[in-house]
Amino acid sequence: MTSRAKLPSEPPKEALLSPEWCDEMEEWRVYLLLGRSMAANTVASYGSDMEEFALFCSERGVGPLEVAKEFEANGMRRLHVVDLDGAKPSHVVNYKVLDAIAGHTSLIIDFGGGIKTDEDLVIAFENGAQMVTLGSVAVKQPELFKKWLYQYGAEKIILGADVKKNRISVSGWKEESQQELMPFLTDYTKEGVNKVLCTDISRDGMLQGPSIELYQQIMKEFPDMHLIASGGVSNLDDIIRLDEAGIPAVVFGKALYEGRITMKDLKRFM
Numbered sequence: 001m002t003s004r005a006k007l008p009s010e011p012p013k014e015a016l017l018s019p020e021w022c023d024e025m026e027e028w029r030v031y032l033l034l035g036r037s038m039a040a041n042t043v044a045s046y047g048s049d050m051e052e053f054a055l056f057c058s059e060r061g062v063g064p065l066e067v068a069k070e071f072e073a074n075g076m077r078r079l080h081v082v083d084l085d086g087a088k089p090s091h092v093v094n095y096k097v098l099d100a101i102a103g104h105t106s107l108i109i110d111f112g113g114g115i116k117t118d119e120d121l122v123i124a125f126e127n128g129a130q131m132v133t134l135g136s137v138a139v140k141q142p143e144l145f146k147k148w149l150y151q152y153g154a155e156k157i158i159l160g161a162d163v164k165k166n167r168i169s170v171s172g173w174k175e176e177s178q179q180e181l182m183p184f185l186t187d188y189t190k191e192g193v194n195k196v197l198c199t200d201i202s203r204d205g206m207l208q209g210p211s212i213e214l215y216q217q218i219m220k221e222f223p224d225m226h227l228i229a230s231g232g233v234s235n236l237d238d239i240i241r242l243d244e245a246g247i248p249a250v251v252f253g254k255a256l257y258e259g260r261i262t263m264k265d266l267k268r269f270m
Helices: 013-017 020-024 050-060 064-073 095-104 118-126 136-140 142-152 181-190 212-221 236-244 263-269
Strands: 029-035 044-046 078-082 108-112 131-134 157-164 167-170 175-180 195-200 226-230 249-252
Touching: 064 095, 078 095, 095 108, 095 118, 108 157, 118 131, 118 142, 131 136, 136 142, 136 157, 136 167, 136 181, 142 157, 157 181, 167 181, 175 181, 181 212, 195 212, 212 226, 212 236, 236 249, 236 263
Parallel strands: 044 249, 078 108, 108 131, 131 157, 157 195, 195 226, 226 249
Antiparallel strands: 029 044, 029 078, 029 249, 157 167, 167 175
């Protein structure tokens, strides 16, 4: 079991703050999570492919920790962090990054990627995650997911639903399961799940607009769900459209990294 590391007040620049540090992580995403009733509950989430994130860091001469600090300085309160290095070998890899961000900001962090065992979950929580997003384990090991849901509570567990052609994909989108979206959500809401991060895989990173009809369908079936929409956001208008459609929260990243959305644009949701 890994205990939370004690970091110095200023971590070594070469370890966490330099843009070169981004290059050492093959695949890593930090998301800004924007939430609706957004005036009262700013849940901003932002993310990107590693290439865009590395460029974003390089242009500012900073690393992931400084980017997280920039979000916080601009009024963000929540951060969604995905360890894609962990998703492939099916165990948490980049927990030190999580620890650094948690230790040097006051952001509420939701962490996902590679959480497959009790030890992985403990590592995530002990290194600063207040919530975790779990997808593959909910499909492949439903009893383990339910155990964690009952043990930690629905406030700490977010169900990840990555969708392609109405079926749930797992293992970093490499495998398509036989689970259909609506029955999948129905089963887990009956178990007490109330937070769901739903990604339309066909839209993710494409900057072609979010699947608003899909998210409206989910909200119609589950009106009390805290749904976090992910995939396709290309500009501020997309976020406004999601807000007007009654979608509680949205994850986006590429649009921010490419300058299609700015921090100033997001002030209206603070």
